[in-house]
Amino acid sequence: MISTDDIFLLAEGDKAAFETAALELFRFQAEACPPYREYLDRIGVRREAVASLRQIPFLPIELFKSHKVYCCAEPPEAVFTSSATTGMIPSRHPMRSLTLYEQAFRGAFRAFYGDPSRWSLYALLPNYLRRKGSSLVYMADRLIADCGSGGFYLDDYDALLRDMARDPKPKILLGVSYALWDLAERYAPKLNNTIVMETGGMKGYREEIPKEEFHRILCDAFGVEAIHSEYGMAELTSQAYSQGGNRFRCPAWMRAVCRDVNDPFEGLPAGQRGGLNIIDLANRWSCAFIQTQDVGHVDTDGSFVVEGRVDHAEIRGCNLLVQ
Template sequence: MSSRPTIDVRTLFAVRGESEFEEAALNVFRFQAACCAPYATYLDLLGVAPDEVRHIGDIPFLPVELFKTHRVYCGPGEPQKVFTSSSTTGQTPARHFVADLSIYEEAFTRAFEMFYGRPEDVSVFALLPSYLEREGSSLIYMADRLIRQGRGGGFYLHDHERLLHDLRACPGPKILLGVSYALWDLAETHPGALPDTVVMETGGMKGRRREMPREAFHAMLGEAFGVQAIHSEYGMAELMSQAYSSGRGLFRTPPWMRVLTRDLHDPFAPAAPGRPGGVNIVDLANLYSCSFLQTQDLGTVYEDGSFRIHGRISGSEIRGCNLLVQE
């Protein structure tokens, strides 16, 4: 019996540039093609021989829906944690089996530092009621660790008065991280300037509010809170990494993550540059699940690697982490 291949996850976080990323992605692909049973079966059904894949553009992306029906896992032992997606009534949540929580912690800490500086220098105030009210949220795990590392902040379920009092009393840079409908509620009931504060939405109306084009939603929040730009976080339970937007809905990824788009009529063909398509994600930090995911989000990727999310592909399930529909 051949020995199980191994990859040092530290080398994945150290990738820089396209050539290093492609080499790392191909190594991870071969590892997961050998060790992740659902992905290996998917490749076999497609007639793809892993040894013949020479370029990142030839790597098939696993439909993210399989995280609902299969154990997409290739860790060296039993998982330390199972993250689950939010879901509406009657839907099956996705399950992400996490072999090593330190990998997730390194991924979100490194990405946060890249975009916002050291967690030790920032206070995070989390307004995430729908996530706090269920088990298994990767977003809550991330926010909790960032709060613990930071200078202050905390979780606020529905106590808007205490949130705003603590937020305004806290010195230094702050982030107000909120699910979209909760930020809307706060803007309506308690408008007022939030000095030295980054307002960041994570998407998700979850049927609590009518959908609104992103630009209009951000303009409303910006006016209510006296900030020039609304930041956004793009992530999901099936990913270990997150992308961030510092305004106008334009997201950027950390170096070990890429977003690509596929043709809406041919899931195995890339979308034309600068044209909307189905979103595919490469997340090398997903080492022990699957790093190559085909989502049901609709997006546009630009030449510099930045991207926008326009909503869900028509006819796909509405997910709890769905971003706002943009006209």
């Protein structure tokens, strides 16, 4: 099986090498990951019959809430959990190696933003900081250290704006959506030499509005031309980034594909709207093939747009294992 180091050496656009690595990882996880193995059995897919990337089934992301999606005999170094509103069950993602996770997020950041030391990273992640097990907080903490400047801010917007104004370096303001909206409404600060990057929905704190409208509100308030976005989740090891327009691009070891929301086993061609599936080869010790609950489309160049969420009534795959 392809080594961990080789995963991060995959060349951008090398489809043949990506498919070879994905098939090798599929054959391993189809045997070694119990929930994935059981899921394949229930949908009638034999591991040895899968001969191409398009034949690999994707595990419904809901199973991270009800099953231990893990395929290593040794205990994980950490267990990352998803944020969950009251009454919801969080997902749990056992992370065998924090070094692997750090390789993934550092590699993705460098691919899209270059050397972290040229940036200051300011993190406005209040709901994530108030709980344990956030992979986003872990990532931001290490990237802040790599940058050498910046920091976490809970609700102290005055200190955040004061520190950013004094900082001569190019800056990234990484914030959960509702906190950025709150900052925009209360202060409308015009930010200089700063990238504003949002990382997720309103988490039940604010109303959900179309992404284009939300980004326009932030652009007007902060005086920036575009809003960047980070696409990540507890169930993934890697992140995709949008540098404007809600169009995400993946690092070389990650890929998005589209499926029919009414038939999760039917793939869709480029440009058609459907459910988003993610292949994350850095999910080496869990499952690399994830059927998400996001809706969007994937273009011919591999970039993808997130348009919303799949209605729970339309998700057919997950009930095969959820008891």
